[in-house]
Amino acid sequence: MTKADVRDAALTLFAQRGYHGTSLKEIAEKLGIRTPSLYNHIDSKGALLSQIVLDTLDQVVLDFDQVMAENDEPIERLRAATTVYALRHATHRREALVVNQDTVHLDEPDRSVAQRIRRQHEHGFRQLIVDGLDEGVFSVESAKVASFAIREMCVSVARWFREDGPLTAEDVARQYSDYALQIVGAATSGRGRPN
Numbered sequence: 001m002t003k004a005d006v007r008d009a010a011l012t013l014f015a016q017r018g019y020h021g022t023s024l025k026e027i028a029e030k031l032g033i034r035t036p037s038l039y040n041h042i043d044s045k046g047a048l049l050s051q052i053v054l055d056t057l058d059q060v061v062l063d064f065d066q067v068m069a070e071n072d073e074p075i076e077r078l079r080a081a082t083t084v085y086a087l088r089h090a091t092h093r094r095e096a097l098v099v100n101q102d103t104v105h106l107d108e109p110d111r112s113v114a115q116r117i118r119r120q121h122e123h124g125f126r127q128l129i130v131d132g133l134d135e136g137v138f139s140v141e142s143a144k145v146a147s148f149a150i151r152e153m154c155v156s157v158a159r160w161f162r163e164d165g166p167l168t169a170e171d172v173a174r175q176y177s178d179y180a181l182q183i184v185g186a187a188t189s190g191r192g193r194p195n
Contacts, residue, residue: 005031006041010048015094019049019102050110053103056095057117063088064124074132075186081125082150082180083173089157090169096158125151129184139185150180 009030013022024045028035042048067080089096103114126147132138140146157172167175 001031001033001037001041003041006038007048007051010045011052011094011098014049014052014102015097019045019098019105046105046107049098049102050106052095053099053106053114054110054117056092056099057114057121060085060088061117061121061124064121068124068128074128074135074137075181077128078132078138078150078180078184078186079177081128082154082177085151085154086157086176087169087173089154090161090172093158093161096155100155100158122147122151132184132186137186140183146184149183153179 006027010022010027013026013030017026022045024038025035027045028038031038063084064081067084068077071077071080099114103111103118106114126143129138129140129143129146133140133143154176157176161167161169161172163169
């Protein structure tokens with residue numbers, strides 16, 4: 001039994017039932033141990049939630065920062081940023097579900113930290129759309145609304161995607177990146193690819 005085992009069990013239950021719908025007793029039962037034994041591995045249920053949420057949000061920002069460093073042009077930056085965001089929601093569905101339904105249940109100061117990380121990602125996404133507008137390669141009325149639409153589209157992947165479905169996570173991420181370019185009015189040809 002490791003901390004990672006406890007985190008994994010909690011993650012599954014939080015994703016299925018929500019943070020408040022999951023008791024420590026249920027986490028212990030899933031692990032086949034008694035509830036008091038959990039405290040050898042965790043400080044509290046709230047601490048488990050904080051670890052899951054903050055680690056996940058940190059990884060989202062790292063993904064974003066990495067693709068920004070690898071790409072210079074707004075079209076490729078938006079394509080890459082959307083791809084990694086959609087892919088994360090397809091391949092880390094439990095984490096995405098927990099972050100999106102249970103961040104509000106974090107205690108302070110972790111709730112404020114999570115909000116700050118989310119704003120950082122939101123502002124970065126919006127800025128790359130503004131950059132595309134400034135360079136004349138995007139044509140959209142509101143960078144803020146476009147950014148919100150693209151990010152929410154990606155977030156929804158965690159709710160419907162299934163590994164045994166007809167599309168791979170990579171297929172979904174590629175298609176979503178094409179949709180993102182359409183949302184911002186990028187000049188495209190044929191199959192949604194930029195000219």
